[in-house]
């Protein structure tokens with residue numbers, strides 16, 4: 001079992017019974033006094049941030065500034081040295097969340113068919129076999145995804161495997177979904193397709209999403225807000241609002257407002273790179 005698979009197992013095994021309750025409270029993430037060091041390197045020092053509910057937030061910044069570390073701390077995958085992270089006042093283990101790893105090859109269980117990979121978190125939550133079947137079928141139908149759920153990961157394309165990973169994260173109806181460069185291992189054609197799929201999923205689910213991206217155009221295109229981080233110790237260089245209409249499409253890329261926002265983000269990014 002890989003680190004990603006083990007993390008996924010423990011993440012869902014740790015879900016309390018209350019996590020299966022149908023009442024969904026939209027999270028509003030409050031981060032206060034967050035500090036994190038790796039050795040002598042200070043990545044976060046007394047860092048504060050609020051993440052709005054029901055928005056897609058892209059996290060962008062210089063290489064190694066701490067983008068993945070931030071979402072991994074919020075998602076409880078790595079410990080914080082100090083500080084508090086609350087979801088509408090609740091702790092992480094009181095809410096449902098999903099995590100999509102960059103490396104779908106390691107994240108999916110190779111010995112399970114697509115269906116069983118998607119249904120895995122429900123099994124960990126002790127949802128009955130019949131209900132698991134119904135919920136997976138409902139999710140696939142709702143998303144309008146055409147995929148043979150009997151296939152094993154090795155029989156699927158990279159994009160299909162990542163789609164299965166995303167569906168696995170969504171099947172629990174998470175209040176918040178974390179995605180760490182989910183498309184970076186895909187080819188360009190599949191990346192464009194998956195961006196559209198993610199936008200559709202976001203618009204249909206309204207789930208708060210936090211996406212780490214290395215691609216500024218992608219970060220702005222998908223986001224309601226772009227969180228621009230400085231080099232570590234990371235601080236918020238800007239938290240740009242992207243209010244271009246959805247659904248966004250190829251025409252959005254040449255929309256003057258989109259072009260302006262992208263240039264604005266690039267300017268801040270370059271300023272932060274020069275500063276270091």
Ligand SMILES: Nc1ncnc2c1ncn2[C@@H]1O[C@H](COP(=O)(O)OP(=O)(O)OP(=O)(O)O)[C@@H](O)[C@H]1O
Pocket residue numbers: 038039043061062063064065066067068069070
């Ligand atoms: N487990 C670890 N042990 C030691 N140092 C680490 C560890 N994880 C991350 N780092 C360091 O912490 C810093 C932030 O890492 P992180 O992966 O969060 O950055 P990032 O902004 O996501 O990077 P990238 O742009 O390269 O994806 C980097 O300098 C990295 O080398």
